Amino acid sequence: MELAKINSKYYCGVDLHDKNLYYCLMRKDGEILHHKKLRNNFELFQAKTKKYSKDMSVGVESTHNYYWFYDACKKAGIPFYLGHAYYLRAIRGKKKKDDKLDSKTLSDLMRTNFFPIGYPYPKEKRAVRDLLRRRCKMVQLRAGLYNHIHLVHSQEGLLDLSLGELKNKEERKELLERFADEEIKLSIQSDLELIDQLDKQIKAIEQRIKEKLELEDKESYNLLKSYPGIGEIIALTILYEVDRIERFPSVQKFSSYSRVVKTQRESNRKRTDNKNQKIGNPYLKWAFSQAAVYAVVHSPEIRKYFENLSRKLGKKKARAVLRHRIAVAVYYTLKRKEPFNLEIFLQTTKRKEKAV
Numbered sequence: 001m002e003l004a005k006i007n008s009k010y011y012c013g014v015d016l017h018d019k020n021l022y023y024c025l026m027r028k029d030g031e032i033l034h035h036k037k038l039r040n041n042f043e044l045f046q047a048k049t050k051k052y053s054k055d056m057s058v059g060v061e062s063t064h065n066y067y068w069f070y071d072a073c074k075k076a077g078i079p080f081y082l083g084h085a086y087y088l089r090a091i092r093g094k095k096k097k098d099d100k101l102d103s104k105t106l107s108d109l110m111r112t113n114f115f116p117i118g119y120p121y122p123k124e125k126r127a128v129r130d131l132l133r134r135r136c137k138m139v140q141l142r143a144g145l146y147n148h149i150h151l152v153h154s155q156e157g158l159l160d161l162s163l164g165e166l167k168n169k170e171e172r173k174e175l176l177e178r179f180a181d182e183e184i185k186l187s188i189q190s191d192l193e194l195i196d197q198l199d200k201q202i203k204a205i206e207q208r209i210k211e212k213l214e215l216e217d218k219e220s221y222n223l224l225k226s227y228p229g230i231g232e233i234i235a236l237t238i239l240y241e242v243d244r245i246e247r248f249p250s251v252q253k254f255s256s257y258s259r260v261v262k263t264q265r266e267s268n269r270k271r272t273d274n275k276n277q278k279i280g281n282p283y284l285k286w287a288f289s290q291a292a293v294y295a296v297v298h299s300p301e302i303r304k305y306f307e308n309l310s311r312k313l314g315k316k317k318a319r320a321v322l323r324h325r326i327a328v329a330v331y332y333t334l335k336r337k338e339p340f341n342l343e344i345f346l347q348t349t350k351r352k353e354k355a356v
Helices: 042-049 067-076 085-091 099-111 123-155 163-167 171-178 182-215 218-224 232-242 251-257 282-298 300-313 315-336 342-346
Strands: 010-016 020-027 032-039 056-061 080-083
Touching (some): 020 042, 032 042, 032 099, 042 067, 056 067, 056 099, 067 080, 067 123, 123 182, 123 282, 163 171, 182 232, 218 232, 218 315, 232 282, 282 315, 300 315
Parallel strands (some): 056 080
Antiparallel strands (some): 020 032
């Protein structure tokens, strides 16, 4: 957890919702100057705080709808701080909770330099990143439909279905002929029609993202594609989720953010390693997990390394170790602008990190 160091004359905590906001404006000593509810209109907010805006900092919790408020503050030249939602919940846990109290708590945390800070993603790249995330969701939905078709086949004792048959648009049309029951046919047909629609949407999104790439960082993109197992979409996902590698001062922080290392929690010599595993970026974890799977397929050397690990640790832990090593390698690739080096990648590290 990183705490923001804010030095302002006035502090304004904003509890932001879909249609309205509650703000609390206070001095450094804690004296409340304004504590009001407003509809979501930045011009109205500016009018209420105009007297203090030159010496004011704004803090907002990282919710789904902070984009417009961040953009407006940036345009107006008001220092903006995005609060890390998870740590804010942990800090402000109170018996009583409402919007008024939440806005005051945000201001108090800001003025005491105890405000857990998040990363406000820049507007210029935000739409493409969110489009990549939408594609990821669609791929997951499609995988769920594939799994359901496999499940129905297993229920009926049909065990000869391959993934290739499901992915081939022409072959999967023949799956309906395997079943005599009309209800089962309808269930499979609905899955297949949804898969067809998802295929079209995923393809359209990928095409749009590749066109957008012309305006972005092609050097880093090409460096990532030098990895066996990292193709166009995985490379783009990593680039857009990371944004600037400089925001991670160490490879350990990057690995933690990418969810490829275990959380370490210990009290009175008792360890609880399985808690808080979801703090971080799930899309980076997905990207590195996919990269690890494909690296084993495309590189004989990495496959041999993975098989050796599997014999020692089991497949699950071996995948986690490989995923972590790829994340570490990607960090240094983006930091140093160096392509993938298989020899260095396969060297046994003296200092072993615990992988999930």
